[in-house]
Amino acid sequence: xxxxxxxxxxxxxxxxxxxxxxxxxxxxxxxxxxxxxxxxxxxxxxxxxxxxxxxxxxxxxxxxxxxxxxxxxxxxxxxxxxxxxxxxxxxxxxxxxxxxxxxxxxxxxxxxxxxxxxxxxxxxxxxxxxxxxxxxxxxxxxxxxxxxxxxxxxxxxxxxxxxxxxxxxxxxxxxxxxxxxxxxxxxxxxxxxxxxxxxxxxxxxxxxxxxxxxxxxxxxxxxxxxxxxxxxxxxxxxxxxxxxxxxxxxxxxxxxxxxxxxxxxxxxxxxxxxxxxxxxxxxxxxxxxxxxxxxxxxxxxxxxxxxxxxxxxxxxxxxxxxxxxxxxxxxxxxxxxxxxxxxxxxxxxxxxxxxxxxxxxxxxxxxxxxxxxxxxxxxxxx
Amino acid sequence: xxxxxxxxxxxxxxxxxxxxxxxxxxxxxxxxxxxxxxxxxxxxxxxxxxxxxxxxxxxxxxxxxxxxxxxxxxxxxxxxxxxxxxxxxxxxxxxxxxxxxxxxxxxxxxxxxxxxxxxxxxxxxxxxxxxxxxxxxxxxxxxxxxxxxxxxxxxxxxxxxxxxxxxxxxxxxxxxxxxxxxxxxxxxxxxxxxxxxxxxxx
Numbered sequence: 001x002x003x004x005x006x007x008x009x010x011x012x013x014x015x016x017x018x019x020x021x022x023x024x025x026x027x028x029x030x031x032x033x034x035x036x037x038x039x040x041x042x043x044x045x046x047x048x049x050x051x052x053x054x055x056x057x058x059x060x061x062x063x064x065x066x067x068x069x070x071x072x073x074x075x076x077x078x079x080x081x082x083x084x085x086x087x088x089x090x091x092x093x094x095x096x097x098x099x100x101x102x103x104x105x106x107x108x109x110x111x112x113x114x115x116x117x118x119x120x121x122x123x124x125x126x127x128x129x130x131x132x133x134x135x136x137x138x139x140x141x142x143x144x145x146x147x148x149x150x151x152x153x154x155x156x157x158x159x160x161x162x163x164x165x166x167x168x169x170x171x172x173x174x175x176x177x178x179x180x181x182x183x184x185x186x187x188x189x190x191x192x193x194x195x196x197x198x199x200x201x202x203x204x205x206x207x208x209x210x211x212x213x214x215x216x217x218x219x220x221x222x223x224x225x226x227x228x229x230x231x232x233x234x235x236x237x238x239x240x241x242x243x244x245x246x247x248x249x250x251x252x253x254x255x256x257x258x259x260x261x262x263x264x265x266x267x268x269x270x271x272x273x274x275x276x277x278x279x280x281x282x283x284x285x286x287x288x289x290x291x292x293x294x295x296x297x298x299x300x301x302x303x304x305x306x307x308x309x310x311x312x313x314x315x316x317x318x319x320x321x322x323x324x325x326x327x328x329x330x331x332x333x334x335x336x337x338x339x340x341x342x343x344x345x346x347x348x349x350x351x352x353x354x355x356x357x358x359x360x361x362x363x364x365x366x367x368x369x370x371x372x373x374x375x376x377x378x379x380x381x382x
Numbered sequence: 383x384x385x386x387x388x389x390x391x392x393x394x395x396x397x398x399x400x401x402x403x404x405x406x407x408x409x410x411x412x413x414x415x416x417x418x419x420x421x422x423x424x425x426x427x428x429x430x431x432x433x434x435x436x437x438x439x440x441x442x443x444x445x446x447x448x449x450x451x452x453x454x455x456x457x458x459x460x461x462x463x464x465x466x467x468x469x470x471x472x473x474x475x476x477x478x479x480x481x482x483x484x485x486x487x488x489x490x491x492x493x494x495x496x497x498x499x500x501x502x503x504x505x506x507x508x509x510x511x512x513x514x515x516x517x518x519x520x521x522x523x524x525x526x527x528x529x530x531x532x533x534x535x536x537x538x539x540x541x542x543x544x545x546x547x548x549x550x551x552x553x554x555x556x557x558x559x560x561x562x563x564x565x566x567x568x569x570x571x572x573x574x575x576x577x578x579x580x581x582x583x584x
Contacts, residue, residue: 054507054531055497088506106506277497279480284569310493312483339489347487350424370513373488 001378024130025098027081036098039138045096050085055084057267065263066104066118073119073191074126078381090274092205094121096129109264110271111204113290115256116197119188124198127183133176174237181237185244194253195245199238206234210287215282269334272303281311300335301327301337309344320344324357335364339374346377355379407436411446416577420444422460424519424552427577430570432456436471440469452536454558454567456574461550468498468553477501484549488524489513491544491551509532511539517582518545519552529560539564543575552580 023032031037050056057063066086071079084102091107102125112118128134181198189195213220266270268291275284284307292300301323308320324341326334338361345354358378362371411417411432418425420442432446439445445457459468467479479498486494492513500508508530516525523545531537540557556571558564 052534053447054537057504088484089504090506116526219476238528274500278499279478279497279501310480310497312486312490343487343489347485348488369511369515370489370492373526374513376515377487 004213013278023132025132026130027077029081029096035139036132036135036291039135040099042097043101046097047083047099047101050087055088057088059086059249059267062086062263062267066109069115069118070102070122070126073123073187073193078126078130090271090272090278094125096125098129098132098134100129106267106271106274109267110275110287111290112201113204113260113293114197115260116188116193116254117201118260119191119193120184120198120201122184123187124180124184126187127180128176129178130183131176133180136176160233176241177237182239182244185241185248189245189248189250189253192250192252194255194276195250196242197255198245199241202234202238202241204290206238208283210214211286212280215285248349269299273306276303276306276310279310281307285288296307296326298327298330298333298337302340305337305340305344309340309347312347314348317344317348321348328360335361335368338364339368339370342374342377396524397438409434409436416579420460422458423581424458424460424576424577425581426458426554427572429573429577440467443469446568448570449563452534452559453563455556457555457563457572459544459551459553459555461547461552463550468495469502472502482551484546486546488515488544491524491546491553492526495526495542495544495553496528499528503530503532505530505532516543518543518575519547520576521545521547528557530557537561541568541571547580552578554578564572 023029027079027246031040063084063086067079067084070082070084074082081100082096082102083100084104086104086106086109090110091105091108092111093105094103094108096102102122104122108121109118112121120327179354185195185198188198209220272288272291275287278284285304288300288307290302298305305320305323308316308323321341321344324337324344327337328341338357342354342356342358342361345357349355358374359380362374362378368374411428413428413430416425416427418436420437421444422442430448432448435447435451435452439457441503442460442462443457444460445451445455447456448454462468462482464484464530465481469479471477471479479501480494482491482494496508496510500506509528511527511529513524513526516523517523523543525541525543526541528540529537530540537560538557539560540555542553542555543553544553548554554571554575556568558567
């Protein structure tokens with residue numbers, strides 16, 4: 001039941017089988033009938049909870065950037081009706097509810113490589129919103145399970161429960177996804193972005209899922225990213241989007257990769273830390289490789305050391321120490337790179353070297369919260 | 383993690399309707415009597431009456447509470463062996479938990495704990511606040527404090543004492559809402575920790 005609610009509230013990614021309502025949603029649009037008013041009531045309540053959620057990232061600069069990309073993609077008039085919430089959830093997802101509430105997960109921002117790709121996802125979601133796909137789904141659910149059960153489910157769990165479930169529970173309808181895919185490509189092309197960015201992001205997500213599965217020795221399930229789930233026609237969708245992108249000529253098309261990196265750079269360390277702590281070695285390694293496409297920075301080398309050390313196999317610890325060493329060659333390395341180096345070495349039985357690295361960590365970060373523990377490991381329990 | 387399980391149980395009860403509430407799943411742990419916990423060689427002697435939550439969280443993990451798990455939660459991890467997780471993953475296929483390894487250093491254990499909580503609770507709001515060496519069960523171990531918020535949006539604090547004895551991980555944690563409850567029952571936790579004894583498992 002909660003899965004149904006999750007699907008519904010996360011309007012964006014969802015598809016219903018009913019014929020498309022003729023009218024489009026957009027600036028000033030109001031719900032037309034009892035069903036739609038009920039749906040809006042639910043998402044308004046969800047938004048009320050999101051507004052005060054401790055998971056929402058309120059950094060004005062980041063919010064202004066994402067909002068700017070959305071407005072450029074859908075146009076100034078349309079963007080006035082939308083409210084964007086950047087939510088700290090480490091998976092790949094975004095959604096736009098019928099009332100104009102947009103949720104963008106931090107895991108999406110970590111995965112998207114440039115502004116054009118972000119625009120493509122936002123354009124995809126906006127198309128679901130504009131074509132009122134959520135209402136179709138709502139009617140489907142109501143028809144199948146009855147309004148009473150829908151309302152009961154609505155009373156349980158907060159907005160983020162719906163979100164968490166959303167990542168795992170999709171069944172896509174091809175027609176509405178295709179509509180959103182095509183809408184996203186058209187919108188970003190119109191905004192001057194390179195339309196080829198749209199199929200690329202799906203390709204990346206697919207590759208990451210394969211990397212995750214390979215490291216776990218399982219078959220890829222294509223389920224971790226809600227935007228790109230279990231349909232057998234994913235390859236077909238990508239092919240369609242590529243064809244659409246190729247058919248559109250955008251003079252001086254941009255991807256704005258530099259602008260994207262700059263806007264996101266203050267947040268990479270935290271977003272990546274959230275990713276590393278998911279116990280997903282393959283996915284983490286894949287994402288780091290992507291982020292390092294322009295070169296391995298000390299921060300990325302540190303993150304890679306953390307990823308390998310967390311898995312902690314003997315050969316991982318050797319590699320982790322190597323990455324930390326490369327990181328600390330630079331003055332820009334975070335003090336925690338010395339900590340990681342020390343722990344990786346100690347765990348390999350290299351006591352003297354390990355203790356020396358930990359002492360450097362404590363010198364560089366005298367107020368560390370784990371100071372007492374690390375001092376003991378460094379052989380200096382003072 | 384405990385909050386997630388409780389939430390699920392409550393939701394299931396509501397949805398199924400008519401199912402008896404959680405009461406039947408609790409067992410009284412009487413004050414003053416040594417009791418073996420988490421199907422292990424770990425024994426504690428409570429200074430007051432506790433409630434033991436019936437369903438175990440994992441092979442060697444169990445939780446006690448005074449007022450309900452969302453308000454105060456003590457969890458015992460009794461002898462987690464190498465290759466095992468702290469508790470049972472709810473979605474082991476897509477969201478597997480990190481396993482313990484006997485070669486872990488104390489900071490590695492802290493990180494494994496943090497990862498397990500983030501994954502099981504579906505939360506990114508988890509910070510380790512302080513990590514220090516501390517004797518536990520007569521062995522040299524680690525004591526750490528942490529803060530986290532789960533989907534119920536309640537800010538909680540926690541404290542854990544852990545040590546590796548005979549290659550297995552023993553740990554007792556306590557967590558409660560930052561507001562009022564954490565301070566109110568932390569002494570009862572400290573007494574439990576002090577009373578802990580580990581014996582060889584049969």
